[in-house]
Amino acid sequence: MRTEKDSMGERQLPDETYYGIQTLRATENFPISGLKPLSTYVDACVLIKKATARVNGELGCIPTDISQVIIQAADEVLQGNWRDQFVVDVYQAGAGTSHHMNVNEVLANRALELLGGEKGDYARLSPNDHVNYGQSTNDVIPTAIRIGGLLALERSLYPSLAGAIATLDNKAREYQDVVRSGRTHLQDAVPVRMGETFRAWAQILADHLVRIETAAQDLTLLGLGGSAAGTGLNTHPRYRFRVAEVLSELIDHPLQTAPHLMAAMQSMAPFVNVSGALRNLAQDLAKMSHDLRLLDSGPNTGFKELQLPPVQPGSSIMPGKYNPVMAEMTSMVCFQVMGYDTAIAFAAQAGQLELNVMMPLIAFNLIHSIELLGNTLNALTLRGLKGLTVQSDRCTAYAESSLALVTALNPHIGYLNAAAVAKESLETGKTLRQIVLEKGLMSEEALAQVLDLAKMSAMPGKPSENASQP
Structure with a gap:
């Protein structure tokens, strides 16, 4: 001892x-x-x-x-x-x-x-x-949160987001011609392309990447050199400028001393801003994971329009059961990140005068949120999205049987006639095509053109456009 x-x-x-x-x-x-x-x-x-x-x-x-x-x-x-x-x-x-x-x-x-x-x-x-x-906890810790946030973003979240975006773009190209029934209010809606479903998710993630990168610019202004209260007591006059230059070299990221050290040490706004961008990503990522679970539901009594790769047995009692566990895990992480963001917001406003004493909580929650989302996106991509397959026949069958196809008939037979056709189809089980022809509302040739699923589901612009490109 x-x-x-x-x-x-x-x-x-x-x-x-x-x-x-x-x-x-x-x-x-x-x-x-x-x-x-x-x-x-x-x-x-x-x-x-x-x-x-x-x-x-x-x-x-x-x-x-x-x-x-x-x-x-x-x-x-x-x-x-x-x-x-x-x-x-x-x-x-x-x-x-x-x-x-x-x-x-x-x-x-x-x-x-x-x-x-x-x-x-x-x-x-x-x-x-x-x-x-020449240092104080009061200027070192807010600087460490900034540096830790930038390191976590570069090491974990940015590469994982880029990987997920690229994988979804690849799935979009692979399944561009598969038509499925859209759904609004969880009810039948007009047909959409499965490829565009993946491309929309890629675009959403690409937009979040830009938002997070923009918010992270707040982390590059350092209060280091402010010492105990922002006055620079016990520091060399050149210290704060030189230390920002050296830290820039060490992390290979441009940093600079803040224009007002006291402000940089007191305000937790940069961390709230980044956390808010992470929460925003978590909300959309949770929604995406819910969609994956819905589209994979079944296999016989659900949608089963796509198949996430089975990665482990899904039940201790039901043999042969597989669950969408990567999507389930993703939702849980997203909920945790949203909770961390709430705690960060409360902690950020709890400082008094020259110091915020809640910085340990902010440091852990912010950096952990970044790394949780990065690890989650990486795992979801590698063990979920990359091996995902689309059940084309099932998608087509749902699309062709959707009552929402009647929407395309509105300009040709009028809203009231279209509503009557839909009602009769629902009551009798006859197809929309059958009923329109029986009632003589349109010719067979004209009806074939109007109810062309590929044409109805086509998006404006080139189908091969990559959502991750600016």
């Missing part, structure tokens, strides 16, 4: 731990959920520490040898080492001080080892005086 000291006294820690006394106190204070910080959030915090150590070393604010070992320790964490040392519960001290000190202590103790020293020997290299030089 080793002994560490803080402003509240002394505590003993196991020699092998890289975190220190303040982290230990936090683990004792917050045994709340068992949820630990997300890996992407840890990356974001450590990237900030790497950038600030480099800049503070360049500017002469900390010794060069100290700067170098902090950077080396940060690189080791970014490569996957010491991950079990980030242990503070998601629900913790306001503003994120506990997690922030967890990061500072891990990097300081590993840096001390690299210098040939002992963990806890903070007289030589301190979590506060060196790793955290």
